[in-house]
Amino acid sequence: MLKTVFFIICLFCLPSVFAKQNIIFINPGHADTNVTGPFWFEVSQLMRDAAKDFDLDLTIHYANRNHIEMKSLVAKAIKAKPDMLILVDEKSVLTQQLLSLKHISTPIYFLLNRPSKQELKRLIDHGINIAGSVVPDNKQAGQLLAEKLFEQAQHTANILAINGDYTTHAALDREQGLEQSVQAYDNATITAKTVANWSATQAYRQSLGYFSHQSNINMVWAANDAMALGAIAALDELNKRKDVLVGAINWPLRVVAEKIDVTIGGHVTLGALAIVNVHDLLNNYATGAMHHEVAIFSQHNEQTLKLVEQIHSDNLAINFRVFSNANKNALPFSVESLLLEVTNSKL
Structure with missing residues (x-):
């Protein structure tokens, strides 16, 4: 007791x-x-x-x-x-x-x-x-995505880089990884850069302008899958999707992954x-x-x-x-x- x-x-x-x-x-x-x-x-x-x-x-x-x-x-x-x-x-x-x-x-x-x-x-x-x-390691992310896109490209890469924002370390490091890959690759140029705040809607609006006025862009490097989808929507509207390789960072669901040429992720x-x-x-x-x-x-x-x-x-x-x-x-x-x-x- x-x-x-x-x-x-x-x-x-x-x-x-x-x-x-x-x-x-x-x-x-x-x-x-x-x-x-x-x-x-x-x-x-x-x-x-x-x-x-x-x-x-x-x-x-x-x-x-x-x-x-x-x-x-x-x-x-x-x-x-x-x-x-x-x-x-x-x-x-x-x-x-x-x-x-x-x-x-x-x-x-x-x-x-x-x-x-x-x-x-x-x-x-x-x-x-x-x-x-x-x-x-976000530099690895930016670099790996660029390298996988270059592996698929059959031509000189003229890249539209769509980043997430101007200040987050992840965004800055991903862009640095992209730039390092471009410097190491003879047939690649960053033709245009923009920031879309990680948003499909903003990426669509900005991509529409770039694709309409810079016809030599044939590759999109996007810092997330949502922005890649925005760029794809713009390409579809202009009937240019088949001419442009699109890559993104993030592992999306299958319905999204099947729309994007290259996706990397794990973070x-x-x-x-x-x-x-x-x-x-x-x-x-x-x-x-x-x-x-x-x-x-x-x-x-x-x-x-x-x-x-x-x-x-x-x-x-x-x-x-x-x-x-x-x-x-x-x-x-x-x-x-x-x-x-x-x-x-x-x-």
């Missing part, structure tokens, strides 16, 4: 032992498919799957590509004091906001876009707990890796570097097409626990490992 009473007292005295660890993610995109594509929806889906595997309490708030709203959501999340706050430094707007806020005790983990090294140092010097980050999976890393940080399994840049990109193929279909069906057969350092033989996080973890019956 005394043992039972003692055990009950312990339960009330140690509630944190049984409470789920609480994570908030401020998603800069939309909760569903829109003119910028389904990328941020897919990121959230994979993060939810990973959080379930680790029994984490994950809350996701959407800024709907509105950076004023994103700042408001960040401020509210900090007041909620989760065990970890996952942020995306889209358009590099968060450093100044975080520096302006007082009494930030919540550890912050950056996903897909993080502040520069100098900005991270300023945040740390300000007393903000930067737990870590994971970003893709959509890094939200799940962020959850793995956050779990390891919160439970003292983390080893090695705080900040990770992952060369995750690969060309879209039949297996990755089916993986994207699974993400949308909410029926993903991946055990993300195998990537945690809680395992002595943790698997490296890669596209190849993810596909191996999906059961044969699912793919």
Whole structure:
């Protein structure tokens, strides 16, 4: 009897032992498919799957590509004091906001876009707990997409480059990767550049003008699949689609992939890796570097097409626990490992 009473007292005295660890993610995109594509929806889906595997309490708030709203959501999340706050430094707007806020005790983990090294140092010097980050190697993305397009081209490449924005590190690095590939390739020229804010609608309007007035353009390099679709709509309207190769970054669903000549992706999976890393940080399994840049990109193929279909069906057969350092033989996080973890019956 005394043992039972003692055990009950312990339960009330140690509630944190049984409470789920609480994570908030401020998603800069939309909760569903829109003119910028389904990328941020897919990121959230994979993060939810990973959080379930680790029994984490994950809350996701959407800024709907509105950076004023994103700042408001960040401020509210900090007041909620989760065990970890996952942020995306889209358009590099968060450093100044975080520096302006007082009494930030919540550890912050950056996903897909993080502040520069100098900005991270300023945040740390300000007393903000930067737990870590994971970003893709976006130079690899820009370079790989260009190379795959050049492999298919049977002629000199006169490129229309459609980037996402002027300030986000991901956009700038993708463009740098493109430029490096063009410099290394004898028969390629960037004929025109534009920015379409990741939007199919804006890409359509801008592409219509370029294709109407610069007839020598025969290749489109687009920083995401939505903008590639916008360019394709313009080409279709002008009856020029067959004359222009179109490539994009992001793994789209089959109905979109079949419209685009070359697609590369993989970075959509890094939200799940962020959850793995956050779990390891919160439970003292983390080893090695705080900040990770992952060369995750690969060309879209039949297996990755089916993986994207699974993400949308909410029926993903991946055990993300195998990537945690809680395992002595943790698997490296890669596209190849993810596909191996999906059961044969699912793919």
